[in-house]
Amino acid sequence: MIFDINIQKKLVSASRTFMLDTQVCSHQDQVILFGPSGVGKSLTIKCIAGLLTPDSGGIKIKNRVLFDKEKNINIVPQERHVGYILQNYALFPHLTIEQNVGFGLNRKGLFNTVSRDNRENIYHWLDRFQITDLARQYPGQLSGGQQQRVALARALIIEPEILLLDEPFAALDKKLRIHMREEVKELQEELKIPLMLITHDEEDIKAFSADLIEFTSLKQVPKESF
Numbered sequence: 001m002i003f004d005i006n007i008q009k010k011l012v013s014a015s016r017t018f019m020l021d022t023q024v025c026s027h028q029d030q031v032i033l034f035g036p037s038g039v040g041k042s043l044t045i046k047c048i049a050g051l052l053t054p055d056s057g058g059i060k061i062k063n064r065v066l067f068d069k070e071k072n073i074n075i076v077p078q079e080r081h082v083g084y085i086l087q088n089y090a091l092f093p094h095l096t097i098e099q100n101v102g103f104g105l106n107r108k109g110l111f112n113t114v115s116r117d118n119r120e121n122i123y124h125w126l127d128r129f130q131i132t133d134l135a136r137q138y139p140g141q142l143s144g145g146q147q148q149r150v151a152l153a154r155a156l157i158i159e160p161e162i163l164l165l166d167e168p169f170a171a172l173d174k175k176l177r178i179h180m181r182e183e184v185k186e187l188q189e190e191l192k193i194p195l196m197l198i199t200h201d202e203e204d205i206k207a208f209s210a211d212l213i214e215f216t217s218l219k220q221v222p223k224e225s226f
C-alpha cells in the first residue's frame with residue numbers, strides 16, 4: 001500500500017464544528033483529491049504534512065508510519081520528508097530565490113541558507129527549473145510560473161518521500177498551467193515520489209493517471225448539534 005490514511009479530527013470555530021473523517025487507501029503513487037469546496041481536502045494534506053494533528057487514526061505512506069494515535073507516534077514535520085506546495089506557493093518574501101530554495105536544508109540560521117555545503121545542491125535545482133538567473137531576486141519580482149518553479153525546487157531539494165500539492169496550478173494562466181502540469185507529471189514519473197494532488201480542475205484529472213479520491217459529503221454541521 002502506498003497511501004494508507006484513516007484520520008478523524010474535530011475542528012471547532014466560533015459558530016460551527018467541522019468533522020474531518022478521511023480514508024485514503026491506494027496502491028498507486030499518484031492520488032488526486034477532488035470534490036466541492038470546504039469538505040476537508042486541505043485539512044487532510046495538512047495532517048499528512050504534520051501541520052495538524054488528528055484526534056484519532058493513522059497515516060502511513062509507503063509503509064512508513066507518520067502518525068498513529070494508538071501507538072502514540074507523531075513524527076515532527078521536519079522529519080516527515082514532505083514536499084508541500086500551496087496554491088500561492090508560500091515563498092518567503094524577504095529571502096532571495098537561492099535562500100528560499102536552500103531554506104529546507106538549513107537547520108541553523110535563517111539567512112545562512114546558501115552555505116558552501118548547500119550551494120551546489122541549490123544550483124542543481126535552480127538549473128533543473130531554469131531559474132538560475134533569478135537566484136538573487138526576491139519572490140515579489142517573479143511571475144507566477146517562476147514562483148511555482150521556485151516552490152518546486154524548494155520542495156524537491158530536501159529529497160522528499162512524498163509530494164503534497166494543494167491546487168498548485170490554479171493561480172497560473174492556461175498556457176502555463178498546461179506546461180507546469182506536464183513538468184510536475186514528468187518529475188513525479190522520473191523521481192517516483194508518491195504524489196497527492198488537490199484540484200478542482202478536470203484537466204488535471206485527465207492529465208494524471210492517478211487514483212481519484214472523491215470527497216463528497218459535507219461533514220460540516222452547526223455547532224449546536226454537538
Ligand SMILES: Nc1ncnc2c1ncn2[C@@H]1O[C@H](COP(=O)(O)OP(=O)(O)OP(=O)(O)O)[C@@H](O)[C@H]1O
Pocket residue numbers: 011012013018035036037038039040041042043044220
Ligand atoms: N482551524 C479551523 N477551525 C474550524 N474549522 C476549520 C478550520 N480550518 C478549516 N476549517 C473548516 O474545515 C472545512 C474544510 O476545510 P478545507 O480547507 O480542508 O476544505 P477544502 O476541501 O480544501 O476546500 P477548498 O477546495 O475550498 O480548498 C471548511 O469548512 C473550513 O471552514
